[in-house]
Amino acid sequence: MNSQAHHVDVKEFHPRAQAAIHNPKIRQNFRRAMDGLMAKRTAAFEGWDLETLRDLGANIRLKALSNLPDLLEQLEAKLTENGIRVHWAVDGDEACRIVRDICVARDARTVIKGKSMVSEEMELNHYFGEQGIEALESDLGEYIVQLADETPSHIIMPAIHKNTGEISELMHEKTGTDLSNDVEYLTAAARQQLREKFMNADVGVSGVNFAVAETGTLCLVENEGNGRMTTTVPPCHIAVTGIEKVVPSLEDVSALLALLTRSATGQHITTYFNMISGPRKSGEMDGPEEVHLVLVDNGRSTIYQDDELLDTLRCIRCGACMNHCPVYTRVGGHTYGTTYPGPIGKILMPHLIGLDEGRHLPSASSLCGACGEVCPVKIPIPDLLVRLRQESVDGDRLHPAKVRGHGAKRSTGEALVWKGWAWMHAHPGIYRLGTGAAARFRALQPSKVGAWTRYRTTPKLAGKTLHQRMKERGQ
Amino acid sequence: MSSRDIILQRLRNRSGGELATPECDFSVLKRPDWSTAERIERFEKAIESVHGEVHHCTDDTWQERLAEVLATRGARNLLVPREHAIGKAIRQSGRTDLPELLAYEAPIENWQSDLFNEVDAAITSTRGGIAETGSLILWPTPDEPRLMSLVPPVHIAVLKASELYTTFHEAMQAQDWSAGMPTNALLISGPSKTADIEQTLAYGVHGPKELIVLVIE
Numbered sequence: 001m002n003s004q005a006h007h008v009d010v011k012e013f014h015p016r017a018q019a020a021i022h023n024p025k026i027r028q029n030f031r032r033a034m035d036g037l038m039a040k041r042t043a044a045f046e047g048w049d050l051e052t053l054r055d056l057g058a059n060i061r062l063k064a065l066s067n068l069p070d071l072l073e074q075l076e077a078k079l080t081e082n083g084i085r086v087h088w089a090v091d092g093d094e095a096c097r098i099v100r101d102i103c104v105a106r107d108a109r110t111v112i113k114g115k116s117m118v119s120e121e122m123e124l125n126h127y128f129g130e131q132g133i134e135a136l137e138s139d140l141g142e143y144i145v146q147l148a149d150e151t152p153s154h155i156i157m158p159a160i161h162k163n164t165g166e167i168s169e170l171m172h173e174k175t176g177t178d179l180s181n182d183v184e185y186l187t188a189a190a191r192q193q194l195r196e197k198f199m200n201a202d203v204g205v206s207g208v209n210f211a212v213a214e215t216g217t218l219c220l221v222e223n224e225g226n227g228r229m230t231t232t233v234p235p236c237h238i239a240v241t242g243i244e245k246v247v248p249s250l251e252d253v254s255a256l257l258a259l260l261t262r263s264a265t266g267q268h269i270t271t272y273f274n275m276i277s278g279p280r281k282s283g284e285m286d287g288p289e290e291v292h293l294v295l296v297d298n299g300r301s302t303i304y305q306d307d308e309l310l311d312t313l314r315c316i317r318c319g320a321c322m323n324h325c326p327v328y329t330r331v332g333g334h335t336y337g338t339t340y341p342g343p344i345g346k347i348l349m350p351h352l353i354g355l356d357e358g359r360h361l362p363s364a365s366s367l368c369g370a371c372g373e374v375c376p377v378k379i380p381i382p383d384l385l386v387r388l389r390q391e392s393v394d395g396d397r398l399h400p401a402k403v404r405g406h407g408a409k410r411s412t413g414e415a416l417v418w419k420g421w422a423w424m425h426a427h428p429g430i431y432r433l434g435t436g437a438a439a440r441f442r443a444l445q446p447s448k449v450g451a452w453t454r455y456r457t458t459p460k461l462a463g464k465t466l467h468q469r470m471k472e473r474g475q
Numbered sequence: 476m477s478s479r480d481i482i483l484q485r486l487r488n489r490s491g492g493e494l495a496t497p498e499c500d501f502s503v504l505k506r507p508d509w510s511t512a513e514r515i516e517r518f519e520k521a522i523e524s525v526h527g528e529v530h531h532c533t534d535d536t537w538q539e540r541l542a543e544v545l546a547t548r549g550a551r552n553l554l555v556p557r558e559h560a561i562g563k564a565i566r567q568s569g570r571t572d573l574p575e576l577l578a579y580e581a582p583i584e585n586w587q588s589d590l591f592n593e594v595d596a597a598i599t600s601t602r603g604g605i606a607e608t609g610s611l612i613l614w615p616t617p618d619e620p621r622l623m624s625l626v627p628p629v630h631i632a633v634l635k636a637s638e639l640y641t642t643f644h645e646a647m648q649a650q651d652w653s654a655g656m657p658t659n660a661l662l663i664s665g666p667s668k669t670a671d672i673e674q675t676l677a678y679g680v681h682g683p684k685e686l687i688v689l690v691i692e
Binding site: 029032033036048049052053056059060062063065066067068069072073082088089090094138139140141144157158159160162163164167183184186187188190191194195198199214215216217223224225226228229232233243249250251252254255257258265267268269270271272273274275276277278279280281283284285286287295297301302304305306307310 | 477478479481482483485486487489490491493494495496497498499500501503504521525579581582583587588591607608609610615616617620621622625642643644647648652653655656657658659660661662663664665666667668669670671672673674675677679680681682683
């Protein structure tokens with residue numbers, strides 16, 4: 001079902017951005033949603049010492065990352081003790097195979113899914129399709145996106161790019177519901193359709209928001225109850241998560257949860273906070289017989305090597321950075337062509353797909369800094385964007401580029417211009433000659449300078465250089 | 476080498492060297508010591524803001540209120556715990572104004588379609604609540620299994636006012652959760668909801684459409 005992600009060329013960012021900017025429906029849907037989310041977030045943090053709380057969030061994530069290998073081992077030991085089986089996957093393909101093997105061993109034909117961005121990253125639905133296993137998304141937004149054969153356009157609200165009318169038409173066409181703009185009706189119809197699926201599913205697949213090493217607990221944050229259904233009703237539950245999601249203790253979760261829901265949707269808490277620490281015990285009446293956790297690396301251990309890039313792994317996937325991003329709000333989530341869109345996608349995806357493939361991502365930003373200001377765990381997103389821009393042109397000789405596919409945007413012409421610029425600035429005589437000549441012959445300056453002056457007045461060179469003026473002032 | 480060992484080795488041999496572990500100060504999560512009355516007030520305000528319903532009761536009046544709540548909804552039946560005190564009290568009350576009482580006596584496999592299609596309401600106990608966020612704490616047991624608070628369209632929860640904590644942080648410390656967790660633990664803050672269709676709130680998308688809290692003061 002992830003066919004779109006499979007065929008989208010990330011490099012074609014600019015044509016997609018152009019198309020989105022000129023699509024009033026997209027503009028309106030995102031503008032309205034993002035304005036609402038920003039206002040709700042602000043209201044939800046009223047009365048809080050937000051800076052101190054964000055410091056705590058950042059420190060908890062850094063504390064976890066500083067002990068990552070030990071915590072993962074502790075988590076594995078605790079989960080195993082609790083009866084949850086732990087699997088490790090180096091990349092998305094291996095994670096898909098692990099999930100398939102569990103399904104095959106159980107002779108499972110139908111899978112119901114709770115929301116999981118890691119499974120999107122793995123393109124698990126696509127893989128299930130190839131394997132002839134029916135996989136159905138149960139989060140309402142994901143369900144809509146799956147019906148449309150699309151990918152999520154927002155990590156928290158997957159179907160935010162569609163309005164009610166579009167969803168009504170889609171559900172009418174694919175599931176036979178009546179055409180209606182009544183959201184209650186559409187929701188009730190989806191409830192009915194999915195309840196059948198929950199009852200018949202052989203396996204439930206979910207993501208994880210926090211994995212607690214201390215107690216061996218998988219925490220899921222949700223409003224709909226589909227996450228609880230997915231992890232409770234089918235006889236087998238498979239959770240998939242990135243290796244960075246582990247935290248030392250439950251106490252840490254209390255703080256991160258306070259930050260997560262308020263940052264994401266402006267809620268003080270979600271309807272359900274689901275803490276799973278084991279399969280059904282003897283004597284219990286429900287819950288899965290088997291619970292598995294698949295720990296997915298998929299490039300994370302490479303990000304982990306670098307002190308600066310490591311901050312990317314603090315992310316708790318709230319989506320506040322995209323809600324506040326002027327670029328995301330205008331072009332929408334699909335323009336990026338990546339699993340994670342918006343600012344977090346721009347600093348995370350280059351590691352997953354390489355900077356050659358993702359060359360336009362770090363520069364799809366005005367560096368206004370809003371993402372960094374609202375990040376609940378204080379990821380310096382603008383700094384990381386600048387770092388990745390440097391890496392994409394191999395532009396910092398003191399810090400050799402590391403990210404896979406670095407240097408993809410380097411052009412010999414541009415490099416030469418900057419070399420000349422640097423040389424000129426290191427030679428005062430040449431510099432004065434050059435700026436003097438530019439001032440004298442300014443009449444020859446072209447009136448248009450390509451894209452730069454399409455929407456701007458062309459700046460005019462001054463008639464005298466700064467040095468000349470200072471001299472005239474007698475200073 | 477296994478994938479596990481490859482990943483752990485990469486993390487252990489980090490090229491950037493050892494990372495410093497920062498101190499975490501949780502005092503920012505602290506709230507003033509609200510009185511019980513204040514805690515109830517805040518709990519009620521928070522849970523009502525997300526469509527939950529609160530009824531103030533006493534040990535003597537909660538069953539009457541329960542009967543009213545069920546009657547106004549036309550519930551044909553009520554799923555009741557077998558062992559827990561609230562279940563016993565309901566069964567032994569001899570009330571004639573309650574609907575048919577059901578019990579979760581068999582594993583889900585044996586009666587899944589009945590639970591999904593025939594049960595109108597369920598009542599469960601709680602392990603307390605959280606005033607700041609308007610949350611109920613539930614630790615499902617064999618007597619009150621996980622799906623009781625999820626599948627029937629109406630969930631009624633009994634909360635003792637004396638067991639209202641100020642924050643989640645305080646509750647988990649007071650109940651010493653780090654010593655060990657049950658197979659499933661939950662915070663429930665309102666009925667099931669979604670805003671996935673154009674940010675319009677709709678209730679009862681997968682779980683209960685209504686959450687009714689009987690606060691026993």
